[in-house]
Amino acid sequence: MMRFLLLFSRQGKIRLQKWFLPLGEREKKKIIRDMTTMVLARKPRTCNFLHWKDLKIVYKRYASLYFCCGLEEEDNELLALEVLHRYVELLDKYFGNVCELDIIFNFEKAYFILDEFLMGGEVQETSKQSIAKSIEASDMLQETMEEYMSKPAF
């Protein structure tokens, strides 16, 4: 089971965080700090797996963003790498050539996509199409409601 997923920039600024187990604020901060220092210190062309305490850390860099997740002992690292990749693909499909700014400004969408994709630390839906479909559906509902609400009421 995946324990957490972090997105941070090359400068170590956190862009998105998702915790699949309850943790205290202090622990979270410690994990974020450790992850950024550890991952950012890695040289290019080294392997994408790390150890941190009893967790396995899998990270991957896409452009200026680092995607980093913590796994339990028995999880498959390569698979986690593919999970990260699939998430990037989903973001890319939704935003169309996704970049860091998209995630900064539309972070709630990024969270929704993540919620559709992963649930409770496990992959819930692998199909790109169906995730896109459900996100689209909820967006649509939201927009019509928005229009409806913003219409002058007379």
Place this chain on the structure above:
Amino acid sequence: MRELMVRAMYCEMLGYEADFVYIHAIKLAQQGTVLEKRVGISIFLKQNMYYLQDLQSTNLIEVCMALTVVSQIFPKDMIPAILPLVEEKLSHPKEIIRRKAVLALYKFYLIAPNQVQHIHGKFRKALCDKDPGVMMSSLHIYLQMIKENPASYKDLTGSFVTILRQVVGGKLPLDFNYHSVPAPWLQIQLLRILSLLGREDQSMSELMYDVLDESLRRAEMNHNITYAILYECVKAIYTIHPKAELLEKAARCIGNFVLSPKINLKYLGLKALTYVVQHDANLALQHQMTIIECLDHSDLIIKRETLELLFRITNAQNVTIIVEKMLGFLRLCNDDYTIIDLVGKVAELAEKYPFTIWFIQTMNVVFSLGGDLMQPDLPSNFLRLFADGSESEEQDRQLKLYAVDSYLAVLKGDCSHLPQRFLQVISWVLGEYSCLKEDVDQQEVIRLLKKLLEQRGVSSETRSWALSALTKLCKGPGYAELALELAESLSSSLDTVLRQQAHELCLLSQDSQLHARVLPHPAPSDNLEVDSSLSFLDGFVSDALAAGAAPYKPPHQRQEELSQQRALSLEPYGLSLPVTMSSCTLTDRQSPTFLSMSSDLSVLCVCSANTLMLEGVKRVWGKDGYIPQKEPSLTPAAVDEPSDVVQSPDQQGAAETSLPEPEPEPPQLDQEKQQLASSLFVGLGSQNSMSLLGKTEVAVPRFRRKARQHESASTSGTSESSSNSSHSSRSTTDSFLYGGLLEEEPATPIQNSYHTLNSTSENEGAATVSAKEDKQANSSQILGKSIVSQRNCSKSLPVAFPHSSDSMVLQLPSELQELPHSDVVSLTSDPHLSVSCCRVFREDALLLVLLLFNPTETALRDVAVELSCEEPLMLNTEEYGKLWLSISNDVKQNLKLLTGGGDPLRATLNALKDSLQLHIVDIIGSEGIVACHLLRGGPCLMHCRVHGASLAVWLRSPLPSLPDCLLYHCQRALQEH
């Protein structure tokens, strides 16, 4: 509002506290439109809030969102509330909802496995769902359950294999493909499940050989995801019962991994090798060159993995070189967690092959590198090994000499940067073995140790190690001066341990005989015997006691007394609000009997402890206006018995008001007080019955009436008032017992006094009469008798409900039938007699009707009915201790001690045992432990201690009201005695 929420969320993401927004977020989510819901939810996604309403919604997206929230971090105690809703969603027509529901249940399973036990059948249904997505999510649950208990899911192996075969064969919709690999997540999940099921089970393994082979064959595309599958395949193949052909293929696969230029694959290859070499060490040989390459890899992670692999293949020949490599890595590494792990491994390896100089060297490096991070048992293990030595004396001696030499060399250099643990080890070894070395001057060793002692930055623990080493070395008169000097310098130390040791050093160095006896050389290897009971101090203790010292009280006793004092101070707060007080006293720790007493007593507490006076208390005081009367009578009592100060208030109240205590108290006052108590009780009593027994509607009016009756009784007749009021309070208690306990134990008779109903039935001529009539005749007879006996008993014992026994007609006597009554419950039966029971609620009493049925032809001659709610619980002291700790409901009380001859404690407990059917577990000195349990109910443990003239009783039971009841009956039993 929405805007603000989004901003707050952003603030929080940046790491600022924004807790104050949460409540607004929830509000927003509850009232708003879908968009607002989304905003609100995303805020408290991180929080432990939940979303009950939306689960019932008809809107698909709302349900989806609610399930997403549910599967997030979710508080354990909320699960029962939401479980049925989620369960219901398992049969939702939309597959996405089903899928989410299954995942939410998976989450619940992880949090609280026992709460979802009942829906295992539904998991199976989910596994067979027509939508592959739902099936896939159910696999998560199965993986978890199989991990815990593989044996009970063996029957599913076949279906898992079929699923995997279909997946591998590409039978799933294209939606599930990932880079043209069919459903890789599903495959990996299945492979894991299969490897768990097939472990050490040949028949199961045989089922899966084919499909594993096929997976291996299919996964030959050059993509990460296929490698992930291959890796899982290899692991599965090596986990299940081995098959040569498959093993060969898997080994080839591993070879591909290890030789791959891609670093991630190399890493995984090494991991797989590490896993595999446990089964087959030869595989490592095939790849030795690659392993050597990896060892010098620039990436630390790869190196680390390689070392892990090497650690697994260590043997006596290669241990030296492997340990050397590991130490080399340790020097480079700066991650605490890795260091701790590796140090442990090196030490484990080194300890496998000790008694060489290499061992000492290695351990020295380990200590200096691992420092204070390492596991605390490492140094002591090392010292134990070192002290135990080997078989050969000479080798042993050389080893120790070498150690001493090396440590002296270490100490001569700069040792300020060395870890404390290392210094401690050094001090011990030098203290113990430096005398083995003749050519080194002892003075030199002492000088070095002294230097260590005085060095800055050395922890006091290390200091005390060094000092004890010095103590060992300083023998003979030559060192007296040095010892004196040390003792002087340390006598002002802040650390008491150091001071004590310095003092010991000083004394021991003066007396060489004593030194030899205390610290024999060589140190005896057998364990010292420790007298844990400290019996050698008994003389000292008795001397001190004789000199007037206070006896030692164990902590729990002190705590108990403290809490009793605390209980005393609790009362006035409760009194400021009479209604809440009455309910709270009942719910937490007081016997309901003393409700009336405790209230007026609490006023007394206020009088004596005026620091606790509160506004609310004053008001009550003024309103009732009886305090001036009470005060004079109660204060002298408190003065009379100073030991009573720690008594709990209600006990005092009991002593004052209802029990005919041998206290110097004029009977006139007592009566007045009774009157006051009962007048106060009227109000409280009705309030109580309202608050407590509101559930049983029948009960409420009964209580009221009862109370009023007694009010009138107590006001009209002064001579009878005392007995009456105690009567009323008691009958209420008994009814309370019913109200409280019968809800838990519907079939258990609660009264625990002992009644014998003797009835003789004369049916000599019964042969002609039909059996039924005969019994009915019996019934009326018995009934008539028992009513008489009930009258008797209500005279002697003021118990409010009579006992009727009745032959089995499975219906109540006609006179009782109109009254509200419960169902007839069968209690027990055997071929000769069956007993049923029924409760009848009469206006002034609760009747417990026992129906005895005799199916045989013989006549009932003698019916002895013995009702008891407790029965002795047979325990020994140890079990008692365990049980005691596991139970939480506490009640503490002081009881009267029986003083008639012999040991008062034993006499009292025996009296209780006889009348209440308790089991006396043990009596130790002035303390006794007693146990009993309710028929078909929880246990009640009682801990008694003689405390002055009274018996301090401490009861615990899992049932909240049981201690109160028991306590009440104890009191009554003692009173009667």
